[in-house]
Amino acid sequence: MERIEHRACFGGWQDVYRHRSQVLGCTMDFAVYLPPQADGPGARLPVLYWLSGLTCNEQNFITKAGAQRYAAEHGVILVAPDTSPRGDDVPDAEGYDLGKGAGFYVNATAQPWARHYRMYDYVVHELPALVEAELPVDDRRSISGHSMGGHGALVAALRNPGRYRSVSAFSPIVAPTQVPWGEKAFGAYLGPDREAWKAYDATELVKSAPEKLPLLIDQGGGDEFLDTQLRPQLLQAAAEAAGHPLTLRMRPGYDHSYYFIASFVGEHLAHHARALQA
Numbered sequence: 016m017e018r019i020e021h022r023a024c025f026g027g028w029q030d031v032y033r034h035r036s037q038v039l040g041c042t043m044d045f046a047v048y049l050p051p052q053a054d055g056p057g058a059r060l061p062v063l064y065w066l067s068g069l070t071c072n073e074q075n076f077i078t079k080a081g082a083q084r085y086a087a088e089h090g091v092i093l094v095a096p097d098t099s100p101r102g103d104d105v106p107d108a109e110g111y112d113l114g115k116g117a118g119f120y121v122n123a124t125a126q127p128w129a130r131h132y133r134m135y136d137y138v139v140h141e142l143p144a145l146v147e148a149e150l151p152v153d154d155r156r157s158i159s160g161h162s163m164g165g166h167g168a169l170v171a172a173l174r175n176p177g178r179y180r181s182v183s184a185f186s187p188i189v190a191p192t193q194v195p196w197g198e199k200a201f202g203a204y205l206g207p208d209r210e211a212w213k214a215y216d217a218t219e220l221v222k223s224a225p226e227k228l229p230l231l232i233d234q235g236g237g238d239e240f241l242d243t244q245l246r247p248q249l250l251q252a253a254a255e256a257a258g259h260p261l262t263l264r265m266r267p268g269y270d271h272s273y274y275f276i277a278s279f280v281g282e283h284l285a286h287h288a289r290a291l292q293a
């Protein structure tokens with residue numbers, strides 16, 4: 016992998032790396048924040064993976080959330096990948112909610128998407144393997160994300176017991192099989208069989224998750240997508256029925272934007288740091 020950005024930030028470094036992804040069949044950029052603690056001889060730090068939402072690439076979180084300050088405080092490395100495969104060979108679609116910038120963290124099985132759109136394998140397996148081989152990290156991992164990325168974080172954690180120490184989400188799409196964004200994306204990437212969609216739906220997965228990793232969710236009460244696309248009460252009801260611990264914090268007045276994320280990202284970093292350093 017090649018470092019293409021390198022900027023001093025809160026005593027550490029905000030970097031961006033470029034690499035060839037075998038899983039996605041294209042070149043990908045991902046952001047890495049190295050806190051000052053990463054400089055120590057033989058340092059090995061835990062990693063918080065951040066999955067962004069629709070229209071984002073690896074830049075949105077690092078330029079807008081202000082998380083580096085808290086990562087520096089806690090000694091946690093932040094890794095923020097792009098949200099879809101990229102490049103001229105990769106198929107795309109009209110509209111911001113399908114194709115590039117909208118990978119939905121699934122392994123596509125339908126054409127023309129199946130060759131490149133394998134963001135589930137990329138964020139759960141290929142990227143952590145690369146990070147763990149090349150950076151001063153160990154195998155302590157946590158995961159968080161926003162909107163489509165909140166969905167990705169919840170699904171990654173629920174499907175992989177033991178892989179993550181903690182999981183959280185901002186304004187996640189908790190039930191993609193029941194809302195327009197998810198129905199459009201899953202219909203395209205996974206085809207018409209709705210049974211197959213359930214493997215990527217947190218509200219379905221929570222019913223039988225083998226590990227009861229507590230779910231932490233913050234949701235803005237003034238979010239323009241709350242009642243149409245996000246509907247956190249669906250996950251809340253399923254978690255309650257399954258006895259799966261969930262903290263859902265409604266934040267009156269906050270919308271869907273990074274202003275909301277920036278307001279509470281410090282609390283999420285503290286939550287993950289506690290689990291990662293326990």
Ligand SMILES: N[C@@H](CCC(=O)N[C@@H](CS)C(=O)NCC(=O)O)C(=O)O
Pocket residue numbers: 067068069070071075079111161162163271272273
């Ligand atoms: N109204 C937006 C919908 C997409 C959107 O709200 N994206 C969120 C994630 S679901 C985001 O993080 N956008 C980029 C940003 O705010 O930096 C659009 O049409 O672009």
